[in-house]
Amino acid sequence: MLRSDYRPTLHTEDRQTSAADPAFRRDVVKGLTGRPRAIPPRWFYDRDGSALFEKITMLPEYYVTRTERALLQSASEEIAALVGPGRAVVEFGSGSCSKTPILLGAVSPTAYVPIDISGDMLRKSAANLLTIFCRLPIYPIEGDFTDIVRLPRQIERAPRLGFFPGSTIGNLLVPDAVNLLRAMASILGGGSMLLIGVDRIKDQSILLPAYDDAEGVTAAFNRNILHRVNRELRGSIPVDAFRHLARWNDKEARIEMHLEASRNVEFRVDGHFFHMAEGETIHTENSLKYGPRDVAVLLRAGGWSPLAMWTDREELFTVILAQEGATPSAR
Numbered sequence: 001m002l003r004s005d006y007r008p009t010l011h012t013e014d015r016q017t018s019a020a021d022p023a024f025r026r027d028v029v030k031g032l033t034g035r036p037r038a039i040p041p042r043w044f045y046d047r048d049g050s051a052l053f054e055k056i057t058m059l060p061e062y063y064v065t066r067t068e069r070a071l072l073q074s075a076s077e078e079i080a081a082l083v084g085p086g087r088a089v090v091e092f093g094s095g096s097c098s099k100t101p102i103l104l105g106a107v108s109p110t111a112y113v114p115i116d117i118s119g120d121m122l123r124k125s126a127a128n129l130l131t132i133f134c135r136l137p138i139y140p141i142e143g144d145f146t147d148i149v150r151l152p153r154q155i156e157r158a159p160r161l162g163f164f165p166g167s168t169i170g171n172l173l174v175p176d177a178v179n180l181l182r183a184m185a186s187i188l189g190g191g192s193m194l195l196i197g198v199d200r201i202k203d204q205s206i207l208l209p210a211y212d213d214a215e216g217v218t219a220a221f222n223r224n225i226l227h228r229v230n231r232e233l234r235g236s237i238p239v240d241a242f243r244h245l246a247r248w249n250d251k252e253a254r255i256e257m258h259l260e261a262s263r264n265v266e267f268r269v270d271g272h273f274f275h276m277a278e279g280e281t282i283h284t285e286n287s288l289k290y291g292p293r294d295v296a297v298l299l300r301a302g303g304w305s306p307l308a309m310w311t312d313r314e315e316l317f318t319v320i321l322a323q324e325g326a327t328p329s330a331r
């Protein structure tokens with residue numbers, strides 16, 4: 001049952017063609033005016049951006065998705081035993097829900113709540129899931145997961161399992177990640193659990209191609225944010241004048257994506273005039289990578305106690321199951 005009656009932050013219109021989200025306008029104008037120039041990565045995910053991200057997940061260079069999927073598959077029985085049946089699963093940044101069936105199939109949930117800022121993708125994925133789990137109540141929430149303050153009343157009484165795959169936590173700086181984990185602990189409530197996927201620090205020879213693939217899909221994903229600005233904010237950005245850059249920032253243990261002006265450019269956005277000199281950049285994404293101990297520290301700071309951790313043989317990616325509150329240490 002797809003339950004769309006619960007709409008705390010629902011915006012049901014077609015975002016691709018309709019009026020811009022005021023938060024998008026604010027973030028873009030502020031971000032292009034500030035120094036260094038930056039646009040937050042949550043704005044990547046309009047309809048085209050979500051489709052491009054799906055293509056990224058299938059690239060040979062992007063080890064993230066296939067590694068996490070394999071980990072979830074191989075750990076599914078252990079996860080089921082630790083989690084137990086009858087929880088409501090709440091997924092943060094659910095996207096195409098490509099890994100969700102593995103979890104839902106293992107833990108026999110009472111309900112599923114996918115949360116995503118990308119409305120078209122959210123509705124399409126929820127409808128797809130229904131074809132597999134036809135009796136499962138699904139309550140999609142379209143919105144920013146950092147703003148969600150309560151969950152659908154229909155799952156008020158069920159114990160909850162948060163699911164935060166894909167290393168989306170890595171797209172937040174540490175203080176924001178800690179705040180989000182704390183907010184999750186608060187909305188999921190006492191006795192809840194969290195299954196989270198985190199990308200590991202590794203050699204640049206693996207990391208850089210994953211964010212700058214040979215086919216140019218990641219470059220198109222990065223540039224799409226400028227197309228979105230042009231479409232939704234009456235922009236005149238010459239998108240072709242911007243080069244995709246992916247860099248490893250070793251001090252901060254993160255991949256950074258930027259868009260670099262390949263010549264002097266002038267453009268307008270929402271009535272504001274901008275000039276960028278050749279070589280100037282717009283910072284569009286951080287993707288923080290963590291060591292195994294860092295993840296445990298991050299989770300504890302966010303109000304969660306790690307219970308179990310699964311890592312692939314090449315140590316590319318880690319999936320962690322944690323329990324709300326301060327309790328046991330990881331196995």
Ligand code: SAH
Binds near residue numbers: 099144
């Ligand atoms: N969980 C999927 C998708 C990861 S891509 C996977 O593991 O493959 C990140 C997803 O999070 C996208 O679907 C994007 O739309 C969503 N997202 C990013 N920032 C968000 C935010 N602040 N609030 C809600 N959803 C967000």
Ligand code: AVI
Binds near residue numbers: 167168210287
């Ligand atoms: C969603 N997020 C975890 C992806 C990542 O790897 O940081 C987004 C992405 N950016 C470029 N490629 C993929």
